[in-house]
Amino acid sequence: MNPNSDIDFLHFGIKSIDTQHQKFFGLLNELRIYNQNGDDNMAVGNIIDEFKAYTEYHFELEKRIMTRSEYDEIDAHLAQHEFFIKKIVEFKVAYKYQSAALSDQMLVFLQKWFLVHIAEWDQRYVDFIKNKKENPI
Numbered sequence: 001m002n003p004n005s006d007i008d009f010l011h012f013g014i015k016s017i018d019t020q021h022q023k024f025f026g027l028l029n030e031l032r033i034y035n036q037n038g039d040d041n042m043a044v045g046n047i048i049d050e051f052k053a054y055t056e057y058h059f060e061l062e063k064r065i066m067t068r069s070e071y072d073e074i075d076a077h078l079a080q081h082e083f084f085i086k087k088i089v090e091f092k093v094a095y096k097y098q099s100a101a102l103s104d105q106m107l108v109f110l111q112k113w114f115l116v117h118i119a120e121w122d123q124r125y126v127d128f129i130k131n132k133k134e135n136p137i
Contacts, residue, residue: 012126017065020058021118027051028110035107044102045095051110052088055081062125069129080121084113 011018031047059081066074087109094102 012122014126016061017122017126020054020061021114021122023054024051024058024114027054028107028114031110032107035104045092048088048092048095048106052085052092055084055088059085062122065129066125069125069132071125071128073124073128077121077125080117084117087113 011021027047027050031044034044034047059078062081063074063078066077071077091102091106091109094105
């Protein structure tokens with residue numbers, strides 16, 4: 001799967017969110033390239049760190065948007081975010097111990113998580129917000 005190919009269906013028309021989702025797929029693509037080439041283990045660690053930092057930033061934006069819109073599924077959505085952060089921390093620990101299967105496992109997880117999370121969970125809150133009379137975005 002090429003994470004940068006034909007992901008227009010993941011665009012919501014909310015520039016800040018769409019731009020951040022593109023950043024995630026760019027990081028995922030970098031990780032995929034390093035994994036395919038067997039390159040630079042230090043770069044993989046940096047990508048993991050960048051994923052963690054950027055997701056925390058992105059998730060905070062989504063939380064503010066969902067809070068302002070009084071999104072009724074906010075708790076379940078935020079639980080998804082907490083799960084993701086925990087997985088990234090686990091990947092960082094595995095990276096420190098040079099787990100050979102790390103990159104493959106991380107790629108599979110990230111690809112599935114982003115596609116499902118964005119296409120299902122994020123789509124739900126975006127639809128909710130766009131259907132509100134007073135749109136907070």
